[in-house]
Amino acid sequence: MKDSRLILASASPRRSDLLREAGVSFRIEPAQVEEHEDPVGDPVFIVRHNAELKASEVAGRFPGQSVLGSDTVVALGDRVLGKPKDEDEAFAMLRSLAGQEHQVHTGVCLIGAEGQREVFSVSTRVKFRELSDEDIRAYIRDVPVMDKAGSYALQDQGSRIVESVSGSRSNVIGLPLEEVLEALRRLEV
Numbered sequence: 679m680k681d682s683r684l685i686l687a688s689a690s691p692r693r694s695d696l697l698r699e700a701g702v703s704f705r706i707e708p709a710q711v712e713e714h715e716d717p718v719g720d721p722v723f724i725v726r727h728n729a730e731l732k733a734s735e736v737a738g739r740f741p742g743q744s745v746l747g748s749d750t751v752v753a754l755g756d757r758v759l760g761k762p763k764d765e766d767e768a769f770a771m772l773r774s775l776a777g778q779e780h781q782v783h784t785g786v787c788l789i790g791a792e793g794q795r796e797v798f799s800v801s802t803r804v805k806f807r808e809l810s811d812e813d814i815r816a817y818i819r820d821v822p823v824m825d826k827a828g829s830y831a832l833q834d835q836g837s838r839i840v841e842s843v844s845g846s847r848s849n850v851i852g853l854p855l856e857e858v859l860e861a862l863r864r865l866e867v
């Protein structure tokens with residue numbers, strides 16, 4: 679991919695690792711926004727809305743440059759799980775995910791240098807293993823989960839808790855790479 683003035687509007691080290699590994703050149707300007715949170719809202723609306731908020735805020739500060747923003751949540755039935763507020767909430771999230779199938783939704787907003795805008799989302803189905811309380815406590819002890827939607831990290835000892843993944847793995851970690859690369863090509867970034 680050609681060198682570009684792409685800005686990744688994210689403080690997430692996972693997103694920058696994924697994009698770097700895909701060979702995209704970019705720089706980082708974390709978005710300074712208040713994310714919309716709604717534990718019973720429509721998860722696809724929420725992630726697209728937050729991705730747009732993040733990309734728009736950064737694009738406003740750097741006119742004429744391309745900006746990529748994104749947002750990830752876990753949806754279990756009617757509930758939307760963001761990042762846990764504390765360890766008790768992390769435990770409760772993992773308890774409710776154990777043995778169940780859930781969806782991980784990531785919204786992406788790409789704003790081109792001329793202001794063109796693409797917003798989309800990708801969903802991945804994840805099935806958790808049956809977990810004892812001790813399994814969950816040990817996982818929380820060993821893996822940093824507080825900055826992760828749903829209180830888990832597929833990329834960090836994920837096989838301890840995840841039985842199977844249907845769809846994009848990078849989408850679970852925070853950026854649906856294949857779709858992002860296509861969008862970058864479409865906008866000629």
Ligand SMILES: Cc1cn([C@H]2C[C@H](O)[C@@H](COP(=O)(O)OP(=O)(O)OP(=O)(O)O)O2)c(=O)[nH]c1=O
Nearest residue numbers: 688689690749750826827830831832850851852
């Ligand atoms: C489910 C899951 C989430 N996550 C992470 C990806 C995201 O960083 C985080 C969800 O929070 P987000 O609010 O989407 O992102 P962020 O606050 O980390 O970064 P920014 O808003 O600046 O872009 O959860 C994993 O790393 N692994 C996983 O398996």
